[in-house]
Amino acid sequence: MTIVDLARPVTGGVDTHLEVNVAAAVDNLGGLLGVAQFPTTAVGHEGLLAWLRGFGEVVRVGVEGTSSYGANLARALRAAGIEVLEVDRPNRQSRRRTGKSDPADAVEAARAALSGRAQGAGKSKDGDVEAIRALLVAKRSARSAGIKTMNQIRHLGFTAPEELREQLKGVSRRDLAAVAASMRPRSSTDPVGFATKTALCMLGRRVLALHAEKEDNLLAKYVERAAPELLGLYGVGVDSAASLLVAAGDNPERVRSEAAWAHLCGVAPIPASSGKVSRYRLDRGGDRQANSALWVIVVTRMGADKTTKAYVERRLAEGKPKPDIIRILKRYVAREVYRYLPRP
Secondary structure (H helix, E strand, O other): OOHHHHHOEEEEEEEEOOOEEEEEEEOOOOOEEEEEEEEOOHHHHHHHHHHHHOOOEEEEEEEEOOOOOOHHHHHHHHHOOOEEEEEOOOOHHHHHHHOOOHHHHHHHHHHHHHHOOOOOEOOOOOOHHHHHHHHHHHHHHHHHHHHHHHHHHHHHHHHOOHHHHHHHOOOOHHHHHHHHHOOOOOOOOOHHHHHHHHHHHHHHHHHHHHHHHHOOOHHHHHHHHHOOOHHHOOOOOHHHHHHHHHHHOOOHHHOOOHHHHHHHOOOOOEEOOEOOEOOEEOOOOOOHHHHHHHHHHHHHHHHHOHHHHHHHHHHHHOOOOHHHHHHHHHHHHHHHHHOOOOOO
16 A cells, blocks of 8 residues: 555444444545444454554544444544544435445445535543433433333222222322332232232332432432533523433534534524515424423423513513414523533
């Protein structure tokens, strides 16, 4: 290989999977240099980078799924000083016309990174925010399981034998799990009553255990350490702050502007004008968890913050629909939150 070849800028692209990564290398004109497959292990990541460097100087690598299958590969590339870009999956219409294969997806990822179509830097996933994401997954799972289990308790209470049904009648939803957990089933001639009481006791204890999981303050500690000023904003709780931080990532400098942050959260105004009607609509894209967090903050302020309540009343008097008012407020909150995201 000549010296000119070694100095040639190379762009990589990777289609990630659970057990293998398919990589492609292109030159600065988009010409294909090679395609190869590597295991998703530390040795495989080293081999992939060495293979890319065999074509010249690696400038950047476009990776599909930097937050899922490609997370460890992205960490390894970033640790080696390589710029990592998040690549969206190929356009569905293009896939229908040209077909789909892992090598083709890898080549498309490389050319997207080269052309600038893939501009977003992948999340580094190596700090407090990644720890927050892991804890948030567990908390959301506990909340979802708790709701499901409570519904099962209520349904069993509706269909239980009359004596047991009367015992649960009038018990508030707040106390239902504790009452169910405190039951002491005794074997009797009524197998249905015994089995139902046993099931209620098991489900009640499960709900109490899930509530204990949700009350663990480890998530709050990480959020306070990552962005203490964010929690000082009106209406921003631990869960909302955690969702917003996860959307930004451990390297929020990848979000290059406040407008880009609004797009990421799905609150940037989308033009929906036609003819004589000039209006904007809600953005259905973006990170839906971050969008939901902004909605919670806005609704909290609309119910308790005097300034927000006065603004809502004024815009309603002007004839502005409430969904549009919420959209505007979410955009304002996104602008406010952006100033308090952690910076390097």
